[in-house]
Amino acid sequence: MSMNTAEVLSLDSVLVQREGNIASDMDGEKVMLNVKNGKYYNLGEVGGAIWEALASPVSIRRIAEIMQETFEVPAELAQQDVIDFVQNLLNEDLVAVVSGS
Amino acid sequence: MAGTAQCLGYKAFGLQILSEFPLPELPRTDLPGQIGSVSVVQADLSARWETIPKITANLGTAGNEVMFMVKDTAIFSIQNGSTITVSPAAGADPDSVRLFILGSCMGVLLMQKGILALHGSSLVLEGKAYALVGRSGAGKSTLASYLMDQGHLMVSDDVIPVLVHNGHPLAVPGYPQQKLWQQSLDYLGMNSSAYRPLFRRETKFAVPVHDRFQSEPLPLAGIFELAVGGAEEVKVEPVNGLERLHILYNHTYQKALVDPMGIREWHFGLLASFVNRLPMYRLTRPEQGFSAPRQTELIMETIKQKMEEMNR
Numbered sequence: 001m002s003m004n005t006a007e008v009l010s011l012d013s014v015l016v017q018r019e020g021n022i023a024s025d026m027d028g029e030k031v032m033l034n035v036k037n038g039k040y041y042n043l044g045e046v047g048g049a050i051w052e053a054l055a056s057p058v059s060i061r062r063i064a065e066i067m068q069e070t071f072e073v074p075a076e077l078a079q080q081d082v083i084d085f086v087q088n089l090l091n092e093d094l095v096a097v098v099s100g101s
Numbered sequence: 102m103a104g105t106a107q108c109l110g111y112k113a114f115g116l117q118i119l120s121e122f123p124l125p126e127l128p129r130t131d132l133p134g135q136i137g138s139v140s141v142v143q144a145d146l147s148a149r150w151e152t153i154p155k156i157t158a159n160l161g162t163a164g165n166e167v168m169f170m171v172k173d174t175a176i177f178s179i180q181n182g183s184t185i186t187v188s189p190a191a192g193a194d195p196d197s198v199r200l201f202i203l204g205s206c207m208g209v210l211l212m213q214k215g216i217l218a219l220h221g222s223s224l225v226l227e228g229k230a231y232a233l234v235g236r237s238g239a240g241k242s243t244l245a246s247y248l249m250d251q252g253h254l255m256v257s258d259d260v261i262p263v264l265v266h267n268g269h270p271l272a273v274p275g276y277p278q279q280k281l282w283q284q285s286l287d288y289l290g291m292n293s294s295a296y297r298p299l300f301r302r303e304t305k306f307a308v309p310v311h312d313r314f315q316s317e318p319l320p321l322a323g324i325f326e327l328a329v330g331g332a333e334e335v336k337v338e339p340v341n342g343l344e345r346l347h348i349l350y351n352h353t354y355q356k357a358l359v360d361p362m363g364i365r366e367w368h369f370g371l372l373a374s375f376v377n378r379l380p381m382y383r384l385t386r387p388e389q390g391f392s393a394p395r396q397t398e399l400i401m402e403t404i405k406q407k408m409e410e411m412n413r
Contacts, residue, residue: 022366024373027268031346031373035365040343 009083009090011061012100017054021094034094041092046071050085057098060086108140113276114207114262115216115318122187124199126278126309128316135273135318136264139183139210141202146176146188156361167209167362174198179206182213203276208260208354212362216273217263217371218354223256223272223321224248227404230256230272230319234352235327240386240393244327246279247393254315255279260354263321270321270375277314323380323407324348325400332385335395337403340381346372348381380407 009015023032023043030048032041043051049070053063060082068078089095111118111127116134118124120141146168153161153168161168165181174197178186185206189198211218221234222245233241242258249255257275264271326340326348340348349372350356359368382403386392 022369024366024370026373027377031343033346033369040346042343 009060009087009097010100011064011079011083012059013086014057014059014098014100015054015086015090015095016057016098017051018094018096023048023051032094034092039092041094046081047085050082051089054086054089054095059100113203113274114211114257114260115264115273116210120202122195122199122202124203126203127276136211136214136216136262137183139185141185141187141206144186144188146178146186149178150176150188160361162358162361165213167213167358169205171197171201175201177201177206179209179213182210182215185210204259205355209358209362211260211262212355212358212364215367215371217265217270217368219261219263219324219349220259220352220354221261222258222279223261225254225256225315225319226400227408228319229322230315231322231400231404232261232272232324233327234324234348239327239329240396241327242279244393244396248397249279249310249313251397252313254313255310256315256319264318265371265375268375268378270379271318272321273318274314274316277311277316278309321379323382323404324352326352326381326383327396328383328385330385330388333387335384335386335392335399337382337384337399340383345376345379345381349376 020035021032022035023030026042028045030043030045030051032043032051033039034041046067049067050063053066060079063086064075064079064082067073067082068075071078073081086095090097108119108121109123110130111120111124112130112134113127114134115136117130117132117138118127118141119138121143122141150161150168150170153163153166155161159170166178168176168178170176173190174193175190176188180186185202187198187202208218219232219234221232222241223230223232224245226248233244235241245255245258255277256272258279260275262273262275264273350368353359353368359365384396384399386396
């Protein structure tokens with residue numbers, strides 16, 4: 001049984017996509033289907049970029065750097081947005097914590 | 102008789118069908134279709150059926166081949182989006198065999214060719230194609246018949262082939278018959294019992310509609326999902342966001358085969374590529390009473406309103 005909802009993420013948390021999700025492009029936004037629960041998700045443009053970054057294990061800090069570069073936002077904003085978004089992914093059990101939280 | 106059978110060319114589902122089995126309900130053609138040509142041949146499949154890996158008692162798949170068996174009717178094999186092989190059982194009813202060739206087999210073949218097929222009827226309304234989808238018993242056939250009585254042309258019945266080009270869906274014509282043989286529709290559904298009676302469960306007639314048939318593809322401009330219950334009056338409401346993906350998935354013809362055929366990713370990607378540009382509505386009717394006239398009014402109002410919005 002996963003205890004994902006109890007996890008508290010930090011910049012050093014390393015996470016990775018869980019398997020069993022199919023993502024596709026929908027007019028620039030990333031939509032996703034979780035094959036197991038049959039739920040659909042719209043990750044949006046930024047969320048889609050975060051999802052792609054999670055294809056292999058990666059720290060929140062590193063994802064925020066990528067977002068900062070790609071979308072030209074200040075570091076602190078990028079970090080907070082990434083933490084919030086990844087927390088949502090974690091709550092939905094779409095990603096797994098590898099280490100560091 | 103193998104090798105000597107005469108192949109006749111027929112036109113349906115955007116395909117030229119070269120068939121050793123007579124398919125009298127289909128128009129003849131000597132030309133390849135928009136989607137290409139396929140062959141329907143007769144051969145003994147009993148040995149192959151024994152060896153193919155099974156998903157259910159009646160359904161097997163391996164590589165680019167899907168096989169299914171209908172007791173006392175035939176064993177069918179659909180391969181590479183190009184060939185349907187049929188091995189009729191001794192004394193099989195040719196009408197039943199044909200029913201599966203034109204239904205389940207074509208559905209699988211379209212999927213193998215990378216063509217989306219929806220389960221429902223499509224009709225020409227205001228110059229464009231609209232799909233009516235919904236569960237068995239939701240009233241698709243009744244409403245489609247009524248719309249045709251009102252002078253609207255049918256594009257396809259039961260299987261709606263959808264060609265997606267640059268994010269624009271196109272409804273491809275089926276063939277000029279309203280098929281009211283419900284039994285083939287759900288045959289491949291894997292949650293059904295392998296032993297439930299397949300035939301004579303519901304006997305209806307196939308109605309030729311040569312004079313009310315749209316024979317060229319048309320842009321698919323919207324989907325109406327028919328639903329029953331709840332309200333006392335017929336009502337229509339738009340379906341938005343991710344629920345549209347769900348509707349398309351749910352009403353994919355033989356969706357139970359999407360995973361066994363290993364095409365889930367392709368299927369989802371295809372749906373995502375046009376779902377944003379395809380208006381969808383849920384049309385709910387009361388359980389009792391004949392709702393087709395009111396459903397038609399609401400559908401036409403909805404379409405006209407949408408067209409006005411887009412022209413604004």
